[in-house]
Amino acid sequence: MSDLPQGAAERRIDSAGVVIALALAGLAAVLVWDASQLQSNNPYGMGPHVMPVVIAVGLGILAIGNLVEALRGNLPARESADAKAVWLILGGLALLIAIIGLGGGFIPATTALFVATATAFGRRAILADLAIGFVMTTLIYVAFSRLLTLSLPAGPLERLF
Amino acid sequence: MDAFVALANGMAVAIQPMNMLYALIGVLLGTAVGVLPGIGPALTVALLLPVTYKLDPGGSLIMFAGIYYGGMYGGSTTAILINTPGESASMATALEGNKMAKAGRGGPALATAAIGSFVAGTIATIGLAFLAPWLVDFAVHFGPEDYFALMCVAFVTVSATFGSSPIRGLTSLFIGLTLGLVGIDKLTGQPRLAFGIPELLDGVEVTTLAVGLFAVGEALYVVSRRHHSEEKLEPVRGSLWMTKEDWQRSWKPWLRGTMFGFPIGALPAGGAEIPTFLSYSTEKRLSKHPEEFGKGAIEGVAGPEAANNASAAGTLVPLLTLGLPTSATAAMMLAGFQQYGLNPGPLLFAERPDLVWGLIASLFIANVMLLVLNLPLVGLWVKLLAIPQPWLYAGILVFATTGTIAAKPSVVELSMLAGFGVMGFLMRRFDFPIAPVVVGLILGPIAESQLRRAMSISLGDPMALLQSPMSATLLGIALIALVAPFVMQGLGRFKANED
Amino acid sequence: MIPFHTRLFGAAVALTLAAGSPALSQQLELKLMAPAAPGGGWDQTARAMQQAFVAAGIARSVQVTNVAGAGGSVGIAQFVNGAKGDGNQMMVNGFVMVGALAMNKSPVTLEQVTPIARLTEEIQVIVVPANSPIKTAQDLAAALKADIAKVTFAGGSAGGVDHVMAALFAGAVGADAKKVNYIPFSGGGESLAAILGGKVTAGISGMSEYDGQIKSGKLRAIGVTSEKRLPGSDIPTFKEQGIDLVLANWRAVMAPPGITAEQKKTLSDAVEKMVKSDAWKEVLKQKGWDNAYLSGDAFADFLKKETVRVTDVLKSVGLVKS
Numbered sequence: 001m002s003d004l005p006q007g008a009a010e011r012r013i014d015s016a017g018v019v020i021a022l023a024l025a026g027l028a029a030v031l032v033w034d035a036s037q038l039q040s041n042n043p044y045g046m047g048p049h050v051m052p053v054v055i056a057v058g059l060g061i062l063a064i065g066n067l068v069e070a071l072r073g074n075l076p077a078r079e080s081a082d083a084k085a086v087w088l089i090l091g092g093l094a095l096l097i098a099i100i101g102l103g104g105g106f107i108p109a110t111t112a113l114f115v116a117t118a119t120a121f122g123r124r125a126i127l128a129d130l131a132i133g134f135v136m137t138t139l140i141y142v143a144f145s146r147l148l149t150l151s152l153p154a155g156p157l158e159r160l161f
Numbered sequence: 162m163d164a165f166v167a168l169a170n171g172m173a174v175a176i177q178p179m180n181m182l183y184a185l186i187g188v189l190l191g192t193a194v195g196v197l198p199g200i201g202p203a204l205t206v207a208l209l210l211p212v213t214y215k216l217d218p219g220g221s222l223i224m225f226a227g228i229y230y231g232g233m234y235g236g237s238t239t240a241i242l243i244n245t246p247g248e249s250a251s252m253a254t255a256l257e258g259n260k261m262a263k264a265g266r267g268g269p270a271l272a273t274a275a276i277g278s279f280v281a282g283t284i285a286t287i288g289l290a291f292l293a294p295w296l297v298d299f300a301v302h303f304g305p306e307d308y309f310a311l312m313c314v315a316f317v318t319v320s321a322t323f324g325s326s327p328i329r330g331l332t333s334l335f336i337g338l339t340l341g342l343v344g345i346d347k348l349t350g351q352p353r354l355a356f357g358i359p360e361l362l363d364g365v366e367v368t369t370l371a372v373g374l375f376a377v378g379e380a381l382y383v384v385s386r387r388h389h390s391e392e393k394l395e396p397v398r399g400s401l402w403m404t405k406e407d408w409q410r411s412w413k414p415w416l417r418g419t420m421f422g423f424p425i426g427a428l429p430a431g432g433a434e435i436p437t438f439l440s441y442s443t444e445k446r447l448s449k450h451p452e453e454f455g456k457g458a459i460e461g462v463a464g465p466e467a468a469n470n471a472s473a474a475g476t477l478v479p480l481l482t483l484g485l486p487t488s489a490t491a492a493m494m495l496a497g498f499q500q501y502g503l504n505p506g507p508l509l510f511a512e513r514p515d516l517v518w519g520l521i522a523s524l525f526i527a528n529v530m531l532l533v534l535n536l537p538l539v540g541l542w543v544k545l546l547a548i549p550q551p552w553l554y555a556g557i558l559v560f561a562t563t564g565t566i567a568a569k570p571s572v573v574e575l576s577m578l579a580g581f582g583v584m585g586f587l588m589r590r591f592d593f594p595i596a597p598v599v600v601g602l603i604l605g606p607i608a609e610s611q612l613r614r615a616m617s618i619s620l621g622d623p624m625a626l627l628q629s630p631m632s633a634t635l636l637g638i639a640l641i642a643l644v645a646p647f648v649m650q651g652l653g654r655f656k657a658n659e660d
Numbered sequence: 661m662i663p664f665h666t667r668l669f670g671a672a673v674a675l676t677l678a679a680g681s682p683a684l685s686q687q688l689e690l691k692l693m694a695p696a697a698p699g700g701g702w703d704q705t706a707r708a709m710q711q712a713f714v715a716a717g718i719a720r721s722v723q724v725t726n727v728a729g730a731g732g733s734v735g736i737a738q739f740v741n742g743a744k745g746d747g748n749q750m751m752v753n754g755f756v757m758v759g760a761l762a763m764n765k766s767p768v769t770l771e772q773v774t775p776i777a778r779l780t781e782e783i784q785v786i787v788v789p790a791n792s793p794i795k796t797a798q799d800l801a802a803a804l805k806a807d808i809a810k811v812t813f814a815g816g817s818a819g820g821v822d823h824v825m826a827a828l829f830a831g832a833v834g835a836d837a838k839k840v841n842y843i844p845f846s847g848g849g850e851s852l853a854a855i856l857g858g859k860v861t862a863g864i865s866g867m868s869e870y871d872g873q874i875k876s877g878k879l880r881a882i883g884v885t886s887e888k889r890l891p892g893s894d895i896p897t898f899k900e901q902g903i904d905l906v907l908a909n910w911r912a913v914m915a916p917p918g919i920t921a922e923q924k925k926t927l928s929d930a931v932e933k934m935v936k937s938d939a940w941k942e943v944l945k946q947k948g949w950d951n952a953y954l955s956g957d958a959f960a961d962f963l964k965k966e967t968v969r970v971t972d973v974l975k976s977v978g979l980v981k982s
Contacts (some may be wrong), residue, residue: 016591024332027339034354038346039978044809044841045616048346051609052353055338062335065328076592081385086586089381089558093579096562101572106563113562114555120384121551129555136556140563148194148208151725152563153570301857345730348844350763350818350979359737362730362764429853479853569728610846617843618812618859 017070024063031056085120092116105155110137167514168290171522174219183220184523184530187227192535194228195235197563202248202473203490205232222520226527229490230278233473234531237274237466242267242545243557245376245564249367250433250469252599253441255375257454257461264457267543268401273411273459274466275535276403280412281419281467282528285474286521288423289481297482300428305614306626308430310635312608315435317642318442319600329593337601340365347610348617360573369565370602373578374595376561378585380554385586401540411463414444418467426475430611432488433472434603440464474524481517688719688930692913693743693751694726695735702732705779705911706752708943709934716937718930731760731819737768743916747923750776750931754911758970759819762980770967774915774924775960777931780944781908781952782866783886784825785895787879789858797883797901800862801833808839814851815864818844819979821909822864824970825885827977832898832905837976855879866909868948910952912959928955 035052069075092113099109114133115126123129141158144150152158174180187209194205209228216224240251241258254274261270288296323330343354344364355361403411421436421443444460445451454461476491548556565578588595619625627633690713694706703726710722727735732753743749751773761769788794794803804811808830815822823844827837843860845851852870855863856878863870863879867890873879874895883898884890885907898905915927934940935953944951954962974980 020591027336031339031342031354038349038351038353045619045621046613048349048351048353051605052342055335055342055605058331058335059339062328062332066332069328078590079386081590082388083385085384085387086381089384090579090583092558093377093562093575093582097572097575097579100566100570100575106566110559110562110566114559117380117384117555117558118551121387121554123551129551132552133555133559137559140559143197144563144567148197150208150567151723152566301853304854304857304859345764346818347846348818352764359730359734359764359766362733363728430850571727571734614843614845617841620809620841 014070014073014075017066017075021063021067021070024059024066028056028059028063031059088120089117092120099155100153103153103155105158106141106152107134107137107157108155109153110140165290167518168522170515171518171520172525174519175223175522175526177219180220180223180523181526181530183216183224184227184527185534187224187229188231188234188527188530188534189227191228191231191233192235192238193231195232196239197235197567202229202232202236203488205229205235206490206494219519222516223523223526225494226520226523227530229473229494230282230524230527230531231534233470234275234278234535237278237469238271238542239560241270241274241462242542243376243560244379245372245557245561246368249371249599249603250437250472252367252371252434252596253437253465254462254469255371256441256596257458259375260455260457261459261462262543262546266457266459267546268539269403269407269459270457270462271539271542272403272536273407273463275532275539277411277415277418277463277467278470279528279532280415281422281469281471282474283525284416284419285423285426285471286525289474289477289521293478293482296424296427296478300431300479303428303430303631304629305611305618306629306632307635308428308611309608309615309626310629310632310639311425311435312604312611313639314635314642315438315604316608317639318439319597319604323594323597325592329591330597333588333593333595333597334601337598337603338605339601340370340598341602341605341609347606348613358573360569360571364606365577365602366565366568366574367599367603368568369574369578370581371599372561372564373581374585374588374598376557377578377582378589378595380558381582381586382589383554385590401543407459410448410450410459413447414440414460414464415467417443417447418464418469419471422468422471422473423475426472427478428475429479430607431472431475432607433469436468436472437465438600438604440468477521477524481520688713688926689748690719690722690930691743691746691749692722692724693735693739693749694724695732695739695751695753695757696726696728702752702754702911704947705754708940708947709752709779709913712934712937712940712943713930715939716934718933718937730764730766732757733760733764733766733768736761736770736773737766739914740768740772740917745918746916747919747926749916750927751914751916752911753914755821755909755966755970758967759821759824759974759979762971762974763819770914770963772917774917774919775963776913776915776924776928777935777955778910778912778952778959778962779931779935780949781910782868782950783884783890784821784864784907784909785867785870785874785881785884786825786829787855787863787865787870787874787881788861789855790878790880791858792861792880794862794882795880797896797898797903800829800882801835801903803861804830804833804835808835809841811841811862812860813840813842813862813864814845814854814860815842816844816851817846818842819974820844821866821907823977823979824973825864825905825907827973828905828907829898829903831973831976832903837973838978840977842977908952912963931955 031052035049038047038049095112095116096109099112111130111133114136115129118129119126141152142161144152145161190209191205194208195202206229236248236251237254240246240255241262244255244259246252246255258270258274261267319334343361345352345362352362418440421439425431425436426433441461441464444464445454448454448458448460450458473490476488480491480494546553562575562578565574585595615625626636692706692709694703696702706724710724713719713722727738735751736753736757739751758770786797786800794800813826815826823842826840826842830840831837845854851863851865852873854860867884870879870881874881881895883901884895885905886897887899887906889895889897913931915924932955971980
């Protein structure tokens with residue numbers, strides 16, 4: 001989040017707005033490229049590439065519109081962001097994905113997210129939060145697997161149940 | 162009048178004390194499962210259906226109805242309280258409902274949802290009893306070109322969700338439309354924007370997008386601004402119950418929502434999303450407090466909730482008269498019937514009127530039970546919001562991810578959830594409205610496939626869109642709705658320039 | 661009061677603790693993968709098997725896992741990689757997966773799994789609206805040959821069993837399968853409405869989906885894909901109308917690659933016992949499924965032939981690049 005402008009936005013040219021406009025134009029280009037890879041194997045009516053092209057044209061126009069807004073500095077003012085807290089939650093999400101992906105199981109993964117989020121919101125009692133998160137996610141796990149017979153990802157811990 | 166007598170007979174069966182108890186248990190179980198993340202009403206019914214197997218037909222049917230309503234209401238509860246809509250039809254509810262909850266008005270929001278669902282359910286049940294044969298005839302003749310035209314009307318009206326700037330609103334909508342392209346093209350089986358990732362072939366899950374944008378994005382945004390002003394959540398501010406003003410502002414949206422929900426729900430491809438969007442934008446246009454929309458307007462909960470429930474009753478029209486299960490939930494209803502070796506269809510009304518009317522009466526009773534059970538619980542539910550902020554948001558994120566994990570425990574899906582969370586954060590920061598993204602994802606693919614079906618049938622002749630009177634009319638409405646505001650705005654701007 | 665509560669409770673317990681009735685069971689602890697989301701056909705099959713396995717005391721516990729995605733492509737990839745050599749795991753699949761794997765260019769194929777048995781099948785039917793001038797399969801064939809573009813077929817998703825059948829029908833009557841005007845709909849309800857409303861020429865689906873409409877006379881069935889007429893039905897087969905089209909939408913169960921012959925035998929025996937149990941028969945009746953049990957080499961052979969046939973058809977309609 002470090003590239004976000006700090007404090008009130010610049011009056012004249014809004015660089016973040018320019019980035020948004022460029023991103024939209026890029027998205028439109030991807031759409032057109034992807035549509036060109038399709039083959040129209042339906043002999044009747046419209047092919048699968050028509051809609052992507054229509055949407056790409058729309059995105060292109062909107063990219064110009066956003067660019068104009070940004071050059072005029074018409075974007076709403078932004079307050080500074082607490083980047084550290086945002087990264088902490090994103091770190092928690094990354095940890096969750098990693099634990100699930102590596103087969104660590106549902107309970108450790110969601111507990112990690114719980115602790116990271118609580119810390120981001122200013123809690124400093126990591127051990128207590130670990131315990132709370134663990135109890136809560138264990139209850140969810142048991143409810144899903146025992147009562148509803150829906151299996152959530154199981155790691156070494158979950159196999160004990 | 163036969164229908165009336167039959168309905169009365171069904172009622173007589175349904176209000177036996179034992180059956181009332183079953184209805185209550187069903188509502189309780191349904192709500193309990195329905196509030197769980199990632200479990201919508203259809204899955205709730207699917208999971209709890211075996212519970213009803215062991216009961217006699219009457220009791221089983223009524224418990225089934227209870228589970229169904231409980232599941233629907235459970236989904237609205239999470240949408241309102243923690244901004245995680247469990248199904249696409251509760252998206253509109255989350256939009257205003259969660260803002261109300263954060264302003265300490267969660268009680269009235271939950272109440273207007275429950276009562277609105279009751280009102281809509283009751284009216285729609287009556288409609289079902291008397292209009293079904295006529296409606297179904299109309300519904301069957303609704304062709305792909307007519308659906309496309311209806312979709313155009315829906316697209317035009319979604320501008321109500323656009324927020325302050327048309328450019329940013331349209332940008333959001335087009336991002337949603339782009340996301341809607343991802344996955345296997347329904348008509349030719351070719352992958353679009355999947356980049357060789359198998360998990361993307363099924364497209365972007367609406368709930369993943371909505372939960373990512375709403376719940377995860379909101380958490381990131383709130384935490385990023387924490388040092389400016391600590392967000393203080395008061396679970397109850399003012400009355401826990403609906404005030405006189407709330408009632409006054411709710412009853413018309415309930416009725417209008419029903420008018421949207423029931424007929425569109427009765428269309429085989431109508432669904433629940435379009436009526437909820439139409440209801441939301443209508444309420445925004447008609448409201449005496451349009452400035453409250455986006456900040457927690459009760460009309461924005463009352464209307465869409467009623468529309469959602471009425472459309473659910475509407476799906477019973479094709480189910481009972483034609484045997485057409487037109488939604489996932491209706492398919493589960495079909496499973497409920499099959500327990501007794503019955504196949505709903507054109508013969509069902511003639512062969513087993515007792516069961517059909519029994520079901521309709523059961524739905525009514527279950528709806529009453531929903532009120533009986535849930536209105537007293539409203540006070541308890543809103544206490545959830547009294548949880549200290551760190552734990553509340555940590556809990557919301559755990560709930561949100563659990564929903565995705567339960568539906569699709571894959572790294573790709575979870576990364577998408579996190580990615581949409583970041584997108585939701587950035588969109589909030591740069592003041593892009595969130596709702597149009599979800600709207601685009603839902604409506605885009607439907608509009609495209611209906612249009613292409615119509616074109617396939619007409620062998621590519623676009624005039625087919627105007628030859629059907631229904632579609633020509635709807636397209637006309639869409640055109641007027643599209644052009645009128647621009648003309649007005651243009652005149653306004655012209656005047657402004659002259660000054 | 662008491663008996664009602666007990667019944668209710670019994671039902672709830674039976675649901676929640678489907679695993680773990682110790683009485684008759686052997687040591688089998690199975691894991692069944694449904695490569696689809698909860699609620700669909702494959703999931704229902706897996707959960708019905710779970711019920712029957714435990715009720716008949718064949719397995720001590722059965723756990724169903726859902727891996728949804730791309731017609732089973734995601735599930736089978738995970739199954740082949742994750743369950744290799746595991747004699748306690750099985751996966752449910754069916755006709756649709758054959759086409760989905762080919763269309764999605766899946767790196768994993770059905771040759772990599774160990775076929776155990778076909779369990780159920782459903783016969784397919786072609787219907788036309790009651791007021792249609794088309795009365796027989798030959799009428800439809802004539803219409804196809806006259807102008808193939810004007811004959812529109814409504815059915816399920818592109819590349820699925822209905823689509824394959826439309827192409828096979830066209831091929832069997834001597835029309836160009838490549839030019840079939842097939843319009844996919846999501847869900848049987850939507851396509852049925854299009855047929856009843858006269859928006860399309862004909863509809864293709866599984867028999868059960870249109871049964872009520874056919875009996876009530878709103879739709880006319882012009883042929884079924886079985887070898888012989890279905891019991892108690894007067895709908896002619898395509899075969900007896902001189903069109904060589906025999907097809908069924910089947911569901912089957914597979915074991916992972918790399919299991920020993922012994923492990924394969926254990927699983928095959930368990931499935932055979934399950935299929936013959938009263939619990940399974942009860943399930944079939946409740947769900948309206950037809951038993952189509954086929955195991956061993958006969959099933960492996962069937963699977964191979966079906967794969968070739970489906971892939972060829974999908975190539976001919978351009979869904980799979982050859």
